[in-house]
Amino acid sequence: MLTKRIIPCLDIKNGRTVKGVNFVNLIDAGDPVALAKQYAEVGADELVFLDISATLEGRKTMLEMVLKVAAQVNIPFTVGGGISSVEDVDNLLQSGADKVSINSSAIKRPELINELSQKFGSQCVVVAIDAKQIDGKWVVHLAGGTIPTELELFDWAKEVAQRGAGEILFTSMDNDGTKAGFANEALAKLSALVNIPIIASGGAGSVQHFTDTFIKGKSDAALAASVFHFGEIPIPTLKQELKNNTIQVRL
Numbered sequence: 001m002l003t004k005r006i007i008p009c010l011d012i013k014n015g016r017t018v019k020g021v022n023f024v025n026l027i028d029a030g031d032p033v034a035l036a037k038q039y040a041e042v043g044a045d046e047l048v049f050l051d052i053s054a055t056l057e058g059r060k061t062m063l064e065m066v067l068k069v070a071a072q073v074n075i076p077f078t079v080g081g082g083i084s085s086v087e088d089v090d091n092l093l094q095s096g097a098d099k100v101s102i103n104s105s106a107i108k109r110p111e112l113i114n115e116l117s118q119k120f121g122s123q124c125v126v127v128a129i130d131a132k133q134i135d136g137k138w139v140v141h142l143a144g145g146t147i148p149t150e151l152e153l154f155d156w157a158k159e160v161a162q163r164g165a166g167e168i169l170f171t172s173m174d175n176d177g178t179k180a181g182f183a184n185e186a187l188a189k190l191s192a193l194v195n196i197p198i199i200a201s202g203g204a205g206s207v208q209h210f211t212d213t214f215i216k217g218k219s220d221a222a223l224a225a226s227v228f229h230f231g232e233i234p235i236p237t238l239k240q241e242l243k244n245n246t247i248q249v250r251l
Contacts, residue, residue, distance in 0.1 A: 070096025179205025
């Protein structure tokens with residue numbers, strides 16, 4: 001059985017790490033380079049680095065910061081935000097990113113997924129999906145969760161997997177920032193539907209929430225920001241607790 005991964009997410013705005021509740025009210029949570037280095041040292045399995053202003057304001061992810069962060073970490077590292085072309089991805093991978101995460105650009109032009117996986121390999125293509133429940137349906141949203149689309153979560157997940165995505169990063173916007181647990185029912189359904197890894201995001205508030213998403217949600221990895229950035233859940237403690245619950249982790 002593959003080990004379950006713990007992934008701190010560094011949301012970046014104006015060169016700083018931020019984390020708010022439900023994508024608004026951003027709180028400053030430190031310097032991304034220092035945080036990245038710290039996480040690699042305490043046992044994070046991977047990192048995700050999202051320029052949350054990029055898609056919204058049409059800015060490109062800052063390559064300079066990627067270079068700095070990549071120099072400090074020895075664990076796999078995903079970069080997202082404002083990525084819309086093969087050239088963008090080429091630049092990021094050359095700057096030291098291991099994977100890229102695409103979201104709005106894949107919705108606007110799904111062929112991008114095929115192009116990236118054909119050129120760079122599916123192992124470095126993560127498709128991020130932000131969704132929330134509207135009238136009992138999981139509706140996919142664009143631009144940092146601000147614009148609803150016509151897409152339904154499970155249909156879109158199936159399509160991105162068929163087009164060559166290597167992983168799906170699913171954020172439940174209903175859960176994001178609430179610290180009330182992950183959207184395990186939807187996550188388990190996603191896992192059953194596609195045969196690529198699912199990264200759970202949105203809702204982490206306690207060690208139990210991580211245990212639940214791996215067991216009930218069938219997630220392959222769990223991503224969180226504030227509980228890690230503010231030291232509420234130390235990663236070594238979390239991993240030991242997961243191991244005690246017979247969940248395979250890298251200690």
